[in-house]
Amino acid sequence: MIELALVTGAARGIGLATTQVFLEMGWQVVMLDCDGEALEAASAELNGVHPILCDVSDPESVAMMAEEVGHIAQYGLKALVNNAGVAMFGPIGDTDFADWRRVMSTNLDGMFLVTQALTPHLAKARGAIVNISSISGLRASTLRVAYGTSKAAVNALTQQQAVELGELGIRANAVAPGPVRTKLAMAVHSQDIIDAYHDAIPLNRYGSEREIAEVIGFLASDKASYVTGQVLAVDGGFGATGIGLPALRKT
Ligand SMILES: NC(=O)c1ccc[n+]([C@@H]2O[C@H](COP(=O)([O-])OP(=O)(O)OC[C@H]3O[C@@H](n4cnc5c(N)ncnc54)[C@H](O)[C@@H]3O)[C@@H](O)[C@H]2O)c1
Numbered sequence: 591m592i593e594l595a596l597v598t599g600a601a602r603g604i605g606l607a608t609t610q611v612f613l614e615m616g617w618q619v620v621m622l623d624c625d626g627e628a629l630e631a632a633s634a635e636l637n638g639v640h641p642i643l644c645d646v647s648d649p650e651s652v653a654m655m656a657e658e659v660g661h662i663a664q665y666g667l668k669a670l671v672n673n674a675g676v677a678m679f680g681p682i683g684d685t686d687f688a689d690w691r692r693v694m695s696t697n698l699d700g701m702f703l704v705t706q707a708l709t710p711h712l713a714k715a716r717g718a719i720v721n722i723s724s725i726s727g728l729r730a731s732t733l734r735v736a737y738g739t740s741k742a743a744v745n746a747l748t749q750q751q752a753v754e755l756g757e758l759g760i761r762a763n764a765v766a767p768g769p770v771r772t773k774l775a776m777a778v779h780s781q782d783i784i785d786a787y788h789d790a791i792p793l794n795r796y797g798s799e800r801e802i803a804e805v806i807g808f809l810a811s812d813k814a815s816y817v818t819g820q821v822l823a824v825d826g827g828f829g830a831t832g833i834g835l836p837a838l839r840k841t
Pocket of ligand 1: 599603628647700723724766768771
């Protein structure tokens with residue numbers, strides 16, 4: 591039996607690294623993205639993938655995608671990784687409603703829509719959901735009123751899914767990455783922000799796409815068969831820190 595995962599935002603960054611981890615596990619992957627050119631380029635390099643163009647924030651696009659997945663997922667869907675996301679950083683006073691909606695519609699609405707549409711396929715395989723949150727959803731930092739709030743909502747959505755969909759044998763967990771040098775992050779991480787992350791991370795470095803993807807692969811696999819409703823930070827120790835690291839490093 592072929593095990594099938596679906597990864598949203600799979601054309602680059604953490605989603606592409608996750609696709610590679612699933613392929614190494616021997617699974618097939620439905621790669622979903624709204625950037626057609628990037629999706630075509632990324633999927634052309636890989637065997638065992640099914641690229642589908644889809645905007646996760648658009649209910650019609652999601653409905654069409656779910657129908658297409660129905661033709662591929664004859665044994666159901668073993669994993670859904672809700673990874674597609676966008677970031678916008680700015681002070682509360684400068685965040686206009688269009689920015690707020692843009693962030694919410696992909697990071698939160700998209701996750702709700704895709705999961706709802708694919709739940710029958712997940713139930714068929716007693717599959718697992720892994721939602722990609724962020725450390726910004728666990729602790730508030732400046733400039734992240736839209737992004738951080740969307741990710742905090744993802745954590746709550748994950749628990750809702752775990753509680754309700756457990757009856758169908760579906761597990762739902764979230765991974766909250768620390769900073770990773772992807773296109774999304776580098777568009778919003780100024781030098782000040784990069785320095786601030788180093789000051790707050792015991793391992794004193796950014797993570798890699800692969801380090802996040804390995805944890806996603808674990809949570810999606812049967813190795814995590816009794817884990818559900820959890821938010822797992824993959825953050826170099828960010829969540830454990832208080833003050834004092836810069837002083838420690840000076841000594
Ligand atoms: N990079 C980081 O530092 C970091 C930290 C914490 C959390 N995250 C989260 O990880 C996830 C992946 O981010 P990344 O850093 O790999 O970014 P990225 O920009 O490299 O990749 C995001 C992918 O999602 C796709 N996408 C965006 N909007 C979409 C939509 N509406 N429909 C379908 N596809 C869409 C993009 O085309 C792109 O291929 C995001 O949810 C992000 O919030 C990233």
